[in-house]
Amino acid sequence: MSGDDKLPGGHEPEPWIEPGHTYASVTDKISSVVLTRPLGIGWLLGFAFLFGIVMVLNLAIGWLITKGVGIWGINIPIGWGFAIVNFVWWIGIGHAGTLISAILYLLNQKWRTSINRFAEAMTLFAVACAGLFPLIHTGRPWMAYYMFPYPSTMGIWPQFRSPLIWDVFAVSTYGTVSLLFWFVGLLPDLATLRDRAKSRWQQVIFGVLSLGWRGSARHWHRYQSAYLLLAGLATPLVLSVHTVVSFDFAVGIVPGWHTTIFPPYFVAGAIYSGFAMVLTLAIPLRKAYGMEGFITLRHLEQMAKVMLATGLIVAYGYFIEFFMAFYSGNKFDVFLAKQRLHGPYAPFYYALILCNILTPQLLWFKKVRRNIPALFVMSLIINTGMWLERFVIVVISLTRDFMPSAWGRYSPTVWDYATFVGTLGLFTMLIFLFVRGLPAIAISEMRELVHEDSHGSEGHS
């Protein structure tokens, strides 16, 4: 992940932005998508379709509230099912945005600039979808405020020693901080849109949202200070969130969950799936809006490298799970490991290995990393694999715990699928709205990049 050092052959690496761009051309190109470009038939049809899927989500949640969680496939002993699988999957996807924005910012990686904005938006939408699942999984979402500590007339308080309460704090903090980070990043761009807007209502909306930003040197000084601090704060935060999510499992004594490898391997898996989702979105987006000059092939290749690296950490996690099960000699752990290979859900485990470990090895080849259709397919495979991982973790352990009398089987119902597909629709619909409503690439940061490029990289990254 070296920034802009010379390649071994002594020739300059490809630039992070298409040559020939100026401050004005970058601004024009990105802001015109929001301000002047008419809504195309493709966007409208896509939006209508996604809106339909969101209505399916509404229906599924409405029916759930009417009938209760019995409409899902969950039972005793498998009380978690799709709701928690999807929660962990979505929250994992939500990790790439803040990783790109915060960690790559601290590491001074220039390639974050053209992808950070929509990766952050993706994070927010994914966290929103994630948060929905535990909420409706309670069966009585209108009572969800019970999870927060407040002086109730019943005189009871949350159990702060429970990972489930840690989760409430971790996810709500993550959502809040991601929103703040995103908004701070947007602020100068909202001012740009305000100044360039032609119609009155655009001027009013962006005028209000930009808070009167005028880009004075004093403003920028405080702004950069706050942004750097936020990046520093969000870095441990992003690592903590999936750690806490993994505690939901690892703190319990259920075989297959009670392992110390869970926190690091969950975090790596989250980044893995997050980058896969960034690719899934970036590839069509750059094509549809002609952003190939900003999100270059080199960006895609860089993301593929991150996927390869985090994928290998995940593979190591799978290996250690098996190793520890057999090394410990604990008969329940050994049994569970064998259940993964030979139990009723074994096909899911093999599919998981195929999607998450075997297929991504193709990314070792530069030809594959620079082949856009291959990367797109790969990103979909990895996201499927990460979903399967959570399914394997939740379902196999719960169906095969200590006593055979407590064993069970799990199969999702149509309502489980409707809810899951519904959140996919919600997520994509929000992305559709975001792309046309706000600048999908950070304009002021792109201008900075143009500035740095025009003065040669001073070799400080």
Place this chain on the structure above:
Amino acid sequence: MSERRSQLFGVMGEFSTPESLLAATKKAREAGYKHVEAYTPFPVEGLSEAVGFKWTAVPLLTLMGGVGGGLTGFGLQYWVAAITYPINIGGRPLNSWPAFIPVTFELTVLGASIFAVFGMLALNKLPQPYHPVFNVERFAQASTDKFFLCIEARDPKFDLVETSKFLQSLHAQHVNEVKDEE
């Protein structure tokens, strides 16, 4: 705008590169102007020092937010688990502090982030929908590709004619008066 009383806020010069703005800002300070402000479409290194701005309270506020958030987080959990709602489970200690770390950490980050963002906005006096510089028509370019230097009228050395000439001598492309409408 009809006959509204307006007073002079300052004089503003326009530049097309960050380097020329930075050089002009330094010269303005050297010439003895104190109330100088520069406006740019992206942060320019060294510019805030050039306008005479050195220290910001944002990091201090962030630290306060973080410490406050952390103390709130731990204090809340200690008070709930050990004082107001103690649950004795097999005689385990009520102040089980290792179990309180995740929430303490999250609230530390939350407090620090909120203070960083809202502290930054408050110190920048935002939201502020109206500012005299917006009255200059060309200032809309300040968020695209132009760089502006404004010498404010409250500066003791300010003189409309002299200061305008001074800005022109720095090769400013357009020199405009900035009017403040009351």
